[in-house]
Amino acid sequence: MTATAEWLDIGWVDQIPVRGSRTVQVEGGDDIALFRTAEGKVFALLDRCPHKHGRLSQGIVHGGAVACPLHNWRISLSTGEALGDDKGCTPTVPVKIDGGRVLICRASTLKAAA
Amino acid sequence: MEHRPLKPAADTREHLVVIGNGMAGCRAVEELLARDPNRYRVTIFGAEPRVNYNRIMLSPVLAGEKCFDDIVINDAAWYADNGIALVAGDPVLAIDRAAKTVMTRSGLSEAYDRLLIATGSDPFIIPVPGKDLPGVIAFRDMDDVDTMLAAADAGGDAVVIGGGLLGLEAAHGLSLRGMKVTVIHLMPTLMERQLDEAAGWLLKNALEARGQTILTGADTAEIVGDGKVEGVKLKDGTLIPASLVVMAVGIRPSVALARDAGLAVGRGIQVDDHMVTSDPAVLAVGECVEHDGQVYGLVAPLWDMCRSLADGLVEKPSGYRGSVTSTKLKVSGIDVFSAGDFSGGDGCEDIVLRDASRGVYKRVIVKDDRIVGAVLYGDTADGSWYFDLLKKQEDVSDLRDLLIFGQAFAAGGGAADPKAAVAALSDDAEICGCNGVTKGQVVSCIAKGAHSLDAVRGTCKASASCGSCTGLVENLLALTLGDEVQSGPKTMCKCTSFGHDDVRREIVAQAMRSIPEVMQQLHWTTPDGCSSCRPALNYYLLCALPGDYVDDQQSRFVNERLHANIQKDGTYSVVPRMWGGLTNPTELRAIADVVEKYNAPMVKVTGGQRLDIFGIKKEDLPAVWADLNAAGMVSGHAYGKALRTVKTCVGSEWCRFGTQDSTGLGVKLERMSWGSWMPHKFKIAVSGCPRNCAEATIKDFGVVCVDSGYELHVGGNGGIHVRATDLLCKVATEQEAMDHCAAFIQLYREEARYLERTAPWIERVGLAHIVARIVDDEPGREALRARFLFSQSFSQDDPWAQRAEGAEAEHHAPMARFTPQEELA
Numbered sequence: 001m002t003a004t005a006e007w008l009d010i011g012w013v014d015q016i017p018v019r020g021s022r023t024v025q026v027e028g029g030d031d032i033a034l035f036r037t038a039e040g041k042v043f044a045l046l047d048r049c050p051h052k053h054g055r056l057s058q059g060i061v062h063g064g065a066v067a068c069p070l071h072n073w074r075i076s077l078s079t080g081e082a083l084g085d086d087k088g089c090t091p092t093v094p095v096k097i098d099g100g101r102v103l104i105c106r107a108s109t110l111k112a113a114a
Numbered sequence: 115m116e117h118r119p120l121k122p123a124a125d126t127r128e129h130l131v132v133i134g135n136g137m138a139g140c141r142a143v144e145e146l147l148a149r150d151p152n153r154y155r156v157t158i159f160g161a162e163p164r165v166n167y168n169r170i171m172l173s174p175v176l177a178g179e180k181c182f183d184d185i186v187i188n189d190a191a192w193y194a195d196n197g198i199a200l201v202a203g204d205p206v207l208a209i210d211r212a213a214k215t216v217m218t219r220s221g222l223s224e225a226y227d228r229l230l231i232a233t234g235s236d237p238f239i240i241p242v243p244g245k246d247l248p249g250v251i252a253f254r255d256m257d258d259v260d261t262m263l264a265a266a267d268a269g270g271d272a273v274v275i276g277g278g279l280l281g282l283e284a285a286h287g288l289s290l291r292g293m294k295v296t297v298i299h300l301m302p303t304l305m306e307r308q309l310d311e312a313a314g315w316l317l318k319n320a321l322e323a324r325g326q327t328i329l330t331g332a333d334t335a336e337i338v339g340d341g342k343v344e345g346v347k348l349k350d351g352t353l354i355p356a357s358l359v360v361m362a363v364g365i366r367p368s369v370a371l372a373r374d375a376g377l378a379v380g381r382g383i384q385v386d387d388h389m390v391t392s393d394p395a396v397l398a399v400g401e402c403v404e405h406d407g408q409v410y411g412l413v414a415p416l417w418d419m420c421r422s423l424a425d426g427l428v429e430k431p432s433g434y435r436g437s438v439t440s441t442k443l444k445v446s447g448i449d450v451f452s453a454g455d456f457s458g459g460d461g462c463e464d465i466v467l468r469d470a471s472r473g474v475y476k477r478v479i480v481k482d483d484r485i486v487g488a489v490l491y492g493d494t495a496d497g498s499w500y501f502d503l504l505k506k507q508e509d510v511s512d513l514r515d516l517l518i519f520g521q522a523f524a525a526g527g528g529a530a531d532p533k534a535a536v537a538a539l540s541d542d543a544e545i546c547g548c549n550g551v552t553k554g555q556v557v558s559c560i561a562k563g564a565h566s567l568d569a570v571r572g573t574c575k576a577s578a579s580c581g582s583c584t585g586l587v588e589n590l591l592a593l594t595l596g597d598e599v600q601s602g603p604k605t606m607c608k609c610t611s612f613g614h615d616d617v618r619r620e621i622v623a624q625a626m627r628s629i630p631e632v633m634q635q636l637h638w639t640t641p642d643g644c645s646s647c648r649p650a651l652n653y654y655l656l657c658a659l660p661g662d663y664v665d666d667q668q669s670r671f672v673n674e675r676l677h678a679n680i681q682k683d684g685t686y687s688v689v690p691r692m693w694g695g696l697t698n699p700t701e702l703r704a705i706a707d708v709v710e711k712y713n714a715p716m717v718k719v720t721g722g723q724r725l726d727i728f729g730i731k732k733e734d735l736p737a738v739w740a741d742l743n744a745a746g747m748v749s750g751h752a753y754g755k756a757l758r759t760v761k762t763c764v765g766s767e768w769c770r771f772g773t774q775d776s777t778g779l780g781v782k783l784e785r786m787s788w789g790s791w792m793p794h795k796f797k798i799a800v801s802g803c804p805r806n807c808a809e810a811t812i813k814d815f816g817v818v819c820v821d822s823g824y825e826l827h828v829g830g831n832g833g834i835h836v837r838a839t840d841l842l843c844k845v846a847t848e849q850e851a852m853d854h855c856a857a858f859i860q861l862y863r864e865e866a867r868y869l870e871r872t873a874p875w876i877e878r879v880g881l882a883h884i885v886a887r888i889v890d891d892e893p894g895r896e897a898l899r900a901r902f903l904f905s906q907s908f909s910q911d912d913p914w915a916q917r918a919e920g921a922e923a924e925h926h927a928p929m930a931r932f933t934p935q936e937e938l939a
């Protein structure tokens with residue numbers, strides 16, 4: 001993985017299926033889930049549902065949210081907050097797209113590993 | 115173009131040299147002349163051998179709606195009248211900032227006091243083999259149009275690479291000129307940067323209806339041909355013949371001159387708010403610049419830039435602040451508009467209006483009471499109004515309810531209560547366009563006792579077809595009955611006002627073929643549905659169109675996507691199929707090997723007589739399946755809304771009580787029905803005698819063998835609400851038992867709602883209905899069975915085998931690995 005001081009280069013945007021997700025394995029910590037919405041926006045969250053730690057990367061992506069595969073909580077992709085009546089929050093990781101490459105914030109990723 | 119003397123005698127004014135005789139360069143000069151016609155002596159260099167024309171109108175020229183003369187902005191007289199020297203057809207090759215001169219290809223050198231770079235963009239050519247073959251062109255200037263027209267005259271096939279604005283306009287023009295056009299687009303939806311999935315789908319349909327072939331998700335591997343273009347080969351091996359290939363995959367700011375001259379260049383030539391580059395004597399404007407991190411590919415921002423530029427040149431600086439853009443596709447008869455941000459996100463609210471009969475889709479995205487984006491298809495009349503509200507950041511809370519109906523409606527009604535608007539309608543105003551029902555008819559039908567939406571739909575048919583008048587009917591109910599309204603039928607989810615049965619009926623009646631089509635025709639109120647309706651629609655379409663419908667993987671729950679059961683720690687359990695609960699040493703050995711090789715922490719015998727291997731990591735799944743496949747085992751579908759297991763007892767083969775070969779029948783039933791997708795999970799069991807050791811009477815379909823034949827039971831359920839089966843009928847032969855089973859499954863597949871088990875389904879429709887369809891109606895049963903077997907001919911494809919061979923391998927591997935220790939080291 002190539003990297004700069006602040007950003008980690010993860011790969012091409014196209015590698016993430018539309019309305020789907022891929023993960024980044026973080027040694028010694030939770031994976032980070034990368035999502036790509038129907039409109040092509042990319043988001044990164046810890047791959048861990050605030051409810052009972054379901055793998056959000058395995059959920060159904062719709063609009064700007066993902067439905068957790070375990071008990072169907074809906075989690076906002078941009079804030080990580082549970083939507084509707086459920087309460088809880090998954091940490092988000094800043095992402096940026098540069099020339100078709102997906103970059104995620106190094107500091108937040110290190111925090112995930114901690 | 116003849117060369118005029120560049121410097122009239124004794125002109126002492128400052129000399130402004132413009133590189134680029136395009137839209138921005140000339141507009142900048144126009145703006146300057148409007149402010150002070152005598153301030154500068156102006157010379158314009160243009161690479162193209164012609165006067166300044168409206169580039170965006172190249173599309174209508176290609177389509178035959180306009181000719182070149184129609185699109186000229188400034189003719190030769192304009193240059194002469196304003197004393198502008200034009201050097202056309204002679205591109206500038208170098209800038210010498212120290213000497214303050216520019217040098218052209220023909221060797222002409224010209225000194226400047228101020229230099230303006232307006233070189234526009236270069237088309238991006240994807241670096242595939244064959245890209246330089248004659249017949250491969252971009253779509254940027256009049257020469258490209260001439261090449262396309264010549265190719266079209268010769269007839270034949272054209273391929274357009276890129277399904278964005280430019281590509282689609284090229285495809286439209288070529289197709290009107292008689293070529294057979296294929297558009298190759300990498301992304302799943304057309305114009306994905308401007309349109310959402312719903313609008314992209316409508317657009318694709320409309321273009322296909324006009325005879326174009328649109329391939330989405332298609333990646334170009336190479337352009338083939340011997341001395342000239344002969345075709346395009348895709349990465350999946352498809353070869354599309356073509357005598358012309360138009361590359362319209364994007365543009366890059368044309369910055370080479372500026373970079374060579376040592377000016378600051380990022381994605382474009384970097385300028386400040388007054389369009390001044392890193393050299394105060396040099397300005398830049400148009401698509402070639404980068405302002406505040408942004409580059410633009412549309413004309414509207416250029417106009418804003420040119421104003422600020424001219425203000426600066428006459429020392430009345432105003433300052434450019436960036437632009438918000440909107441897009442319209444110039445394909446006659448197809449109206450598409452998009453503006454702002456439509457990617458949704460927190461606090462964003464979608465207001466969606468769909469009108470299937472008119473082919474309209476409108477979506478306005480509101481955040482904090484302000485419009486942040488709009489996507490319109492089919493009816494773009496209000497595009498400019500929405501765009502205006504968006505740019506002005508106007509508070510739309512008062513207009514909220516009527517916003518989507520457009521300016522005429524919202525402005526007329528102001529903040530009017532929609533109920534009041536309905537009350538004001540006359541009695542003969544039409545409420546339901548599909549069934550021609552007036553307000554008077556709806557009101558009288560409510561007065562006669564139809565006190566719910568369902569009842570109104572059932573009696574006068576209002577809102578019973580497309581459903582777009584549901585809101586009006588609900589308002590009429592509320593007006594007529596006050597608080598007595600009964601809530602309508604349970605809808606599928608909050609994205610629609612339709613219930614499951616309505617949706618299914620319409621899918622079949624209107625022969626719908628895709629999820630976006632259903633959402634459009636049935637007026638979904640969200641752009642891409644939710645986790646409730648997507649899987650349901652996917653199933654309904656799959657059931658209605660066996661062999662034809664392409665399953666949408668992103669609309670399936672993870673278990674059905676990965677063909678394994680997700681466990682609470684995120685690992686998966688894997689259950690290989692064991693036909694009728696039978697196994698053998700090879701299979702057992704393969705399972706034992708998998709358990710050891712992949713360190714599965716647990717193996718368990720399931721309630722359905724299978725072995726379940728727990729704790730398999732997602733990335734190991736394909737290898738596990740490959741090992742199990744090698745021993746002849748296939749996916750057990752223990753994860754799916756599908757046939758799970760057929761549980762059997764030993765039966766007459768071994769048991770002293772056995773009356774029939776229950777094990778053998780179980781194996782046959784499982785071979786017949788595995789792999790079939792259903793509304794919910796489906797379990798079968800066969801017991802060899804009424805002692806019923808296989809617990810057949812709490813299964814979805816159970817067979818209890820007796821001396822004289824087979825008792826067939828349906829609708830049983832273990833689980834929270836235990837329900838014993840109902841006896842469907844008794845048959846004499848194994849074949850009849852199989853036929854009834856197939857017919858019953860198909861009836862369940864066609865009639866039950868998604869996520870409805872057989873038990874609640876039978877309680878809802880009544881056993882009598884099932885008996886009438888399966889037992890009493892022999893031809894009907896036979897037809898059901900035939901439909902089931904037809905559908906099965908497409909579904910008995912081991913999903914494991916495909917994936918073990920590498921299909922969708924990327925779903926299993928992480929995209930990247932990050933090791934902090936290495937990082938820190």
Ligand SMILES: Cc1cc2nc3c(=O)[nH]c(=O)nc-3n(C[C@H](O)[C@H](O)[C@H](O)COP(=O)(O)OP(=O)(O)OC[C@H]3O[C@@H](n4cnc5c(N)ncnc54)[C@H](O)[C@@H]3O)c2cc1C
Nearest residue numbers: 134136137138160161169170205206233234400401412413
């Ligand atoms: C087919 C088509 C349809 C379009 N439709 C729309 C639309 O519907 N709406 C919209 O907003 N936008 C549309 N656009 C985009 C719009 O045309 C551009 O945004 C606009 O033309 C950019 O203006 P510009 O002056 O920066 O570049 P250009 O208009 O490209 O002008 C740059 C000029 O500089 C010349 N040049 C480059 N290098 C040199 C050099 N070294 N020496 C001398 N001359 C040089 C080029 O030959 C060119 O003539 C369309 C574009 C195309 C091609």
Ligand code: HEM
Nearest residue numbers: 695723762763764765768769770771804805806807808809
């Ligand atoms: C009416 C009383 C019953 C009698 C006389 C009876 C008798 C038998 C016999 C003789 C066998 C075959 C054993 C063998 O493999 O050799 C058997 C198997 C079995 N019985 Fe029963 N049984 C009765 C009721 C039940 C009930 C109520 C259940 C559970 C709900 C049950 C569950 C089983 C199971 C799971 C098997 C193994 C079936 C297989 O996998 O082949 N039995 N029973």
Ligand code: SF4
Nearest residue numbers: 763769772802803807
């Ligand atoms: S159901 Fe009857 S035939 Fe089957 S094992 Fe039990 S006793 Fe034997």
Ligand code: FES
Nearest residue numbers: 049051052054068
């Ligand atoms: S763990 Fe995500 S909803 Fe329960």
